[in-house]
Amino acid sequence: MARYLLRRTAQAAFVLWAAFTVAYVLLQLLPGDSILIKFQNPELGLSPRQIQEIRAYYGGDVSPLESYATTLLGFLRGGFGYSIDTGTPVVERLAEALPATAVLAGSGFLLAVLIAVVIAFAAGHSRTSWIRGALLAVPSLFVSVPVFWLGILLIQVFSFRLGLVPVIGGSALQQLVLPVLTLAVPIAAPIAQVLARSIDRVQAQAFVPVVAAKGASRWWILWRHVARNAALPALTVAGVTFGELIAGSVVTETVFGRNGIGRLTEQAVNAQDTPVMLAVVVLAAAVFVLVNFAVDVLFPVLDPRLRAVTG
Amino acid sequence: MNRPKTGLLVASLVLAVVALWALAPGLFTAHDPIAGVPAEKLQAPSARHLFGTDAVGRDLFARVVHGSVHSLSGAFVAVAVGLLLGTLLGLLAGSAGGPVDDAVMRFVDVLLSVPGLLLALTVIILLGPGTVNVAIAVGTGSVAAFARLARSEVVRVRRTDYVEAAFGSGGRYPVVLWRHVLPNSLGPVIALTALQFGMAILAISTLGFLGYGAEPPTPEWGLLIAEGRNYLATSWWLTTLPGAVVVAVVLAAGRISRSIGRSTA
Numbered sequence: 120m121a122r123y124l125l126r127r128t129a130q131a132a133f134v135l136w137a138a139f140t141v142a143y144v145l146l147q148l149l150p151g152d153s154i155l156i157k158f159q160n161p162e163l164g165l166s167p168r169q170i171q172e173i174r175a176y177y178g179g180d181v182s183p184l185e186s187y188a189t190t191l192l193g194f195l196r197g198g199f200g201y202s203i204d205t206g207t208p209v210v211e212r213l214a215e216a217l218p219a220t221a222v223l224a225g226s227g228f229l230l231a232v233l234i235a236v237v238i239a240f241a242a243g244h245s246r247t248s249w250i251r252g253a254l255l256a257v258p259s260l261f262v263s264v265p266v267f268w269l270g271i272l273l274i275q276v277f278s279f280r281l282g283l284v285p286v287i288g289g290s291a292l293q294q295l296v297l298p299v300l301t302l303a304v305p306i307a308a309p310i311a312q313v314l315a316r317s318i319d320r321v322q323a324q325a326f327v328p329v330v331a332a333k334g335a336s337r338w339w340i341l342w343r344h345v346a347r348n349a350a351l352p353a354l355t356v357a358g359v360t361f362g363e364l365i366a367g368s369v370v371t372e373t374v375f376g377r378n379g380i381g382r383l384t385e386q387a388v389n390a391q392d393t394p395v396m397l398a399v400v401v402l403a404a405a406v407f408v409l410v411n412f413a414v415d416v417l418f419p420v421l422d423p424r425l426r427a428v429t430g
Numbered sequence: 431m432n433r434p435k436t437g438l439l440v441a442s443l444v445l446a447v448v449a450l451w452a453l454a455p456g457l458f459t460a461h462d463p464i465a466g467v468p469a470e471k472l473q474a475p476s477a478r479h480l481f482g483t484d485a486v487g488r489d490l491f492a493r494v495v496h497g498s499v500h501s502l503s504g505a506f507v508a509v510a511v512g513l514l515l516g517t518l519l520g521l522l523a524g525s526a527g528g529p530v531d532d533a534v535m536r537f538v539d540v541l542l543s544v545p546g547l548l549l550a551l552t553v554i555i556l557l558g559p560g561t562v563n564v565a566i567a568v569g570t571g572s573v574a575a576f577a578r579l580a581r582s583e584v585v586r587v588r589r590t591d592y593v594e595a596a597f598g599s600g601g602r603y604p605v606v607l608w609r610h611v612l613p614n615s616l617g618p619v620i621a622l623t624a625l626q627f628g629m630a631i632l633a634i635s636t637l638g639f640l641g642y643g644a645e646p647p648t649p650e651w652g653l654l655i656a657e658g659r660n661y662l663a664t665s666w667w668l669t670t671l672p673g674a675v676v677v678a679v680v681l682a683a684g685r686i687s688r689s690i691g692r693s694t695a
Contacts, residue, residue: 133536134536134539134540134543137536137537137539137540138543141537141541141544145552145553145556146555148556259684259685260677260681262680262684263628263632263677263680263681263684264677265632265636265652265655265676265677266636267636267639267640267652267655268635268655268669268673268676268677271655271659271662271673272669272670274662275662275666275669275670279663362543362544362545365545366545366548369547369548369551369640370547370636373640384551385640387555388551388554388555388642391555393555396551396552396555399548400548400549400552403544403545403548404540404543407544408543
């Protein structure tokens with residue numbers, strides 16, 4: 120087990136480092152010099168020497184390799200450099216934006232799991248073939264809907280038509296409902312798909328008729344026996360969708376005018392603010408890597424059959 | 431067996447109609463997509479204006495029809511980028527094996543660990559906004575999926591008897607790859623291509639909505655929805671109908687992908 124953990128940790132660290140490097144190289148390839156673009160503006164009246172000093176402040180006056188090493192060391196120490204757009208430390212901007220997005224993404228994920236479980240179990244329980252077919256078609260519909268359009272549609276129906284959620288103002292909870300729903304729909308789709316397939320597979324196994332012969336009801340079998348065995352593949356997919364939560368928050372926060380990591384990303388793209396973008400990409404990769412690490416480590420805990428293999 | 435075929439038929443029909451919109455928009459609408467008639471602004475859908483009109487009196491259906499060429503060609507470029515780069519990487523990894531395989535696939539893992547939209551936005555910071563750049567950015571996001579599939583197919587086909595036989599009878603490596611491995615790996619790759627085509631249309635409309643794609647007054651689908659946002663309270667059709675067209679096209683691409691995947695599996 121210890122060796123497995125060690126190898127898995129090294130692997131996770133490698134992917135993170137590589138994600139940092141790929142993003143860094145991509146963002147450094149920029150033809151324009153974002154510092155020059157911002158400060159060479161004649162209206163600012165800066166002398167070449169002052170611009171040179173600003174470049175040194177942002178670490179733009181050293182060789183590419185040196186600047187890569189400095190940035191990497193900074194990331195390891197938890198310092199992400201300075202935003203070119205606002206001049207403030209990137210850490211501060213991230214810390215400001217993170218809580219709102221964490222609440223949005225966390226609730227979105229929980230709702231997504233709930234939707235997925237309801238769809239998959241209803242489909243697994245249903246004996247009417249057209250209801251089952253319709254339920255199993257829901258995930259493909261969910262992934263085909265543009266997230267931004269869904270958000271707009273929800274605003275239109277719930278705020279303008281029905282007047283259930285105020286467009287402006289309203290409590291924090293009221294403001295959270297529609298964005299969370301918007302974010303949850305595309306995340307729910309892959310989880311529901313895999314869970315439904317997995318439930319089908321488990322239901323075809325020999326122990327199910329045995330339990331039924333002993334007198335268990337269909338719900339009891341589904342809930343107590345099938346669900347436990349069907350949950351693992353869904354857990355893997357749930358881990359993979361975690362990265363999409365941050366991407367989804369870019370669109371959701373833009374549509375609903377909420378502040379957070381998504382908004383920060385959009386501002387960074389518009390201002391060519393490469394340090395902020397780099398930090399966001401690494402943050403997303405870190406969330407993805409950590410969650411999948413946790414899922415992998417949890418697997419043997421949840422499924423005794425896997426303990427012997429990894430131990 | 432009858433039901434799935436109806437679904438496939440409808441999906442093919444949807445894609446055929448949208449392809450015709452792109453090729454010959456004049457056949458479907460007589461209205462101008464760019465010049466509006468101010469007197470007819472913000473009209474609800476009617477027989478004269480199927481999808482209604484926008485704030486400057488442009489026919490929305492005409493804009494959706496003329497906009498299809500932007501979404502479709504963008505999706506073609508995106509899928510071409512992903513297919514070409516991804517398949518090359520996958521072929522390389524699958525046929526070289528050993529350390530090359532490891533290195534390429536770890537790189538693919540890294541691409542997979544960054545969400546597609548963030549990767550696309552990073553490429554947009556690099557290349558700047560614009561229709562072609564958005565297409566390339568979206569294509570970058572699908573490289574990983576194509577690479578993984580191509581590699582697994584190559585590894586699978588390489589172990590088959592006929593490929594062993596082709597090598598045994600003196601076939602040179604590139605020739606065997608081209609004549610035997612590639613054609614036999616094509617089915618699942620085509621299924622993924624169809625799926626990615628739909629996903630590319632979705633991603634392009636998203637980036638268009640965020641304002642990184644075509645410039646107004648180009649009738650790009652994502653941009654249409656973004657423009658319609660300002661009239662949410664009064665004119666539901668401006669956002670709802672273009673979005674419904676996007677959903678229909680993406681669903682159709684996914685449906686066709688599934689039936690190709692099933693028939694070649």
